[in-house]
Amino acid sequence: MPAPFRLGLLTLGVLVALVAVVGCSGSDGGDGRDEPTNPADAQAVNPYADHAGYPDPSSHTAQAVEQATADGDTDAEAVFTRLAGIPQGIWLTPEEYPAGQVGPFVSGIVAAADDADEVPTFVVYGIPDRDCSGGFSGGGLPADQYLAWVGEIAAAAGAGDRAVAILEPDAVATALECDRIDERIRLIGDAVDELKKQNVTTYVDGGHSNWIAPADLADLLEQVGVRDVRGFATNVSNFQTDQDEQSYAEQLSAILGGAHYVIDSGRNGVGATDDWCNPPGRAFGTEPVAAGENDPEHQDAYLWVKPPGESDGECGSGPPAGDFWTERALEMAATSGW
Secondary structure, eight states: OOOOOOOOHHHHHHHHHHHHHHHHHSOOOOOOTTTTOSSSSSGGGGGTSSSSHHHHHHHHSHHHHHHHHHHTTTHHHHHHHHHHTTTOEEOTTTTOOOOHHHHHHHHHHHHHHHHOOOOOEEOOOOOTTTTTTSSSSSOOOOOHHHHHHHHHHHHHHSSSOOEEEEETHHHEEEHHHHOHHHHHHHHHHHHHHHHHTTOEEEEEEETTTTTOOOOHHHHHHHHHHHGGGSSEEEEEOOOOOOOHHHHHHHHHHHHSSSSSEEEOOEEEEEEEEOOOOOOOOOOSSSSSSOOOOOOTEEEEEOOOOOTTOOSSSSTTTOOOOSOHHHOOOOOOHHTTTT
């Protein structure tokens, strides 16, 4: 930094030491809001350590509150109001938020989250042939349109104080099942680069404990650049227990040089199940919170990445994937003791 006058050696030494201390602390000793809050490297810090998650007031759950109110169903209104106030993943698909619309939507969320001093969690879900293993969430973008769409998300998300991206649930794991490895690795790797460039904290989806062994998945995560971002996410849209996920994720983290991770605990409150599509009898799990001192070293947080009230697809009499399922949400709330 240019100086308008010459400092003596002693004064200069004191100044350098002071700058080093302030720079390492990253805080003014207060609540931190008087200084810029976005870190120089968003991949180097746990975004949930000092900031609560942001609950989207326009979510499907919030819309269910409005419907219950209009219907005069006060019991459902109370349940959905509580549920809507819990931070959940904000899913971005090209079908609902196409190019040209996804950026403004993300910008609005980021601005509102910044005003609330909270962190939004976006779920980027638009890879070509998205649900190639034969589920109910098919679709996605053509390969030549994918990066531009992700770039629009990244630019909008990175313009705020802080934002998190969970990148492409199931995409790396299903690449092994669907023989789409080359295309998936290239596209997800490009998406990782784009999100990192825009300083968006990024977790690449890393399967779950009842699916693919850590050693079998780790090489693909290495290839997409997981070491260049914060880490990976586990149990997204699934039901495995926190304990099983922690064991699995720590094994995967060890192979990946200490990568950090988050666990989707939205629907694992009564333990695991082999049925992934709208299994009955489920309950909400650990509510979103930063990992504590009793949690494993590399875990950043428990999240509700998959909004628990949304359907997995047209199985078990459910509505289309991603739609809010009133009856099942109320059932889960009752099982959870709400």
